[in-house]
Amino acid sequence: MRELFTVDKKDYNPDGPVFRRPSARAIIERDGKVLVMHSRKYDYYKFPGGGIEQGETPEQALVREVREESGYIVKPETIEEYGSVLRRNIDDKNPDGIFEQQNYYYFCDIGEERVPIVQEDYEIEEAFEPVWVEFLTSLTRCNREAIRRGGGDAALIEREMRVFDMADEVLRKRRFEREEREAIEALALISTAPLNGRPLSGTDYLDMIEYVRSVLEPVQTEGEGGVGVHKLEFGYSRFEHSKRVLGWSKRLYDRTEDKTGLRYEDLMIATIFHDVGRSESARTGLMSHAAAGVPITREYLLAHGFPEDRTEYICGLVGAHSDKWRMTEPDIDRNLLMLMEADYLDDMGALGLVMDTLIVRARNEKATFYDCYNHFCRYTLPMQYDSPMVTPEGKFFWDEKTEIVQRFVDLIRRDISV
Ligand SMILES: [Fe+2]
Ligand SMILES: [Fe+2]
Numbered sequence: 001m002r003e004l005f006t007v008d009k010k011d012y013n014p015d016g017p018v019f020r021r022p023s024a025r026a027i028i029e030r031d032g033k034v035l036v037m038h039s040r041k042y043d044y045y046k047f048p049g050g051g052i053e054q055g056e057t058p059e060q061a062l063v064r065e066v067r068e069e070s071g072y073i074v075k076p077e078t079i080e081e082y083g084s085v086l087r088r089n090i091d092d093k094n095p096d097g098i099f100e101q102q103n104y105y106y107f108c109d110i111g112e113e114r115v116p117i118v119q120e121d122y123e124i125e126e127a128f129e130p131v132w133v134e135f136l137t138s139l140t141r142c143n144r145e146a147i148r149r150g151g152g153d154a155a156l157i158e159r160e161m162r163v164f165d166m167a168d169e170v171l172r173k174r175r176f177e178r179e180e181r182e183a184i185e186a187l188a189l190i191s192t193a194p195l196n197g198r199p200l201s202g203t204d205y206l207d208m209i210e211y212v213r214s215v216l217e218p219v220q221t222e223g224e225g226g227v228g229v230h231k232l233e234f235g236y237s238r239f240e241h242s243k244r245v246l247g248w249s250k251r252l253y254d255r256t257e258d259k260t261g262l263r264y265e266d267l268m269i270a271t272i273f274h275d276v277g278r279s280e281s282a283r284t285g286l287m288s289h290a291a292a293g294v295p296i297t298r299e300y301l302l303a304h305g306f307p308e309d310r311t312e313y314i315c316g317l318v319g320a321h322s323d324k325w326r327m328t329e330p331d332i333d334r335n336l337l338m339l340m341e342a343d344y345l346d347d348m349g350a351l352g353l354v355m356d357t358l359i360v361r362a363r364n365e366k367a368t369f370y371d372c373y374n375h376f377c378r379y380t381l382p383m384q385y386d387s388p389m390v391t392p393e394g395k396f397f398w399d400e401k402t403e404i405v406q407r408f409v410d411l412i413r414r415d416i417s418v
Helices: 058-070 121-125 136-149 154-189 202-216 238-255 264-273 278-284 289-303 308-320 324-328 334-345 349-363 369-385 392-415
Strands: 003-008 018-020 023-030 033-039 044-046 049-051 072-074 080-091 094-108 110-114 128-133
Touching: 003 154, 023 058, 023 072, 023 154, 033 058, 033 136, 044 136, 044 154, 049 058, 058 072, 058 094, 058 128, 080 154, 094 154, 128 136, 136 154, 154 202, 154 238, 202 238, 202 264, 202 278, 202 289, 238 264, 238 334, 238 392, 264 289, 264 308, 264 334, 278 289, 289 308, 308 334, 324 334, 334 392, 349 369, 349 392, 369 392
Parallel strands: 003 080, 018 094, 023 094
Antiparallel strands: 023 033, 023 049, 033 044, 033 128, 072 110, 080 094
């Protein structure tokens, strides 16, 4: 198991006998909350878990300890290694000896069933109770205070505090990725144009996304950067952009009441593929990224059983998505217009502020708050005010973004002032 960190008090005789007591600890998440044990006596938190007994595997100890302490039943098949923390200090039962504890942390899920809690003496004495919390990092302060006050096992309280921080980061990433996957799968809940008699499935959409990732991710390319914006200066990913634009296409579609002329699935597919030609056009320099995306999209769709006319329609959207001047043409295809608006909506608003901050910093390592404020006034706000939105739905989201940028710039102006 991967080692997270070591807590070595070095308060012992290094030649003394070593007493080992390994333990197993559980990181359990359910409905966005994490299970922890709260000591009512000393007011600190720890993960459920405890010592591994003679003849027990760490996994068996994990299931038993969680059941005894919290009453929840761990599903053994979901147990997944996270990392270990080694603790070494003077053995309080033998002043000549060393107490060594390898703490194994695991991610796992629990079932619906709940059994009565069976606590050990020290657990009763510390008045432990299971609680569900949203952010582990919110407990850091509590544990730090408990250490300051004294009482309880300071080394344990500190160790758990550090693992809270590390585990929270892992959980946050998992949550984000799970929600993203669910959102992509949910695209399949709407079907307006079945493919070969069946609606597209969540797996179909996930496969397209994976394909676009495989084309875009190996190379970070920014062949046609706009004036004044060089996104390559920080970790801008065209693939991540494509996913975000997909979110905007979906939001615009959902908000639009009159869906005449809209081809939901074709719009979603065109959005997924709209920038797939970025790597190709940057590598060859022969054509625009929109044009370069057409053959890539065509090949994928035909290989996946899309009829030729539908394939050509989707490719038409991909090939024309950069022709933003067409947005004001009265007879523009509604799907093309929606894709263009979605494409514009990304990189604006709150995200635009962060992006522009990164750009300022990338260009000048010593950039100050004033430099950021100045950039917001010169680029971010004017771009925000120069709205290219045509539809009421596009305008709605754009206005929302303008409001946050306007407010942010007002507040930062005050914050950097005397
Ligand atoms: Fe594009
Ligand atoms: Fe784009």
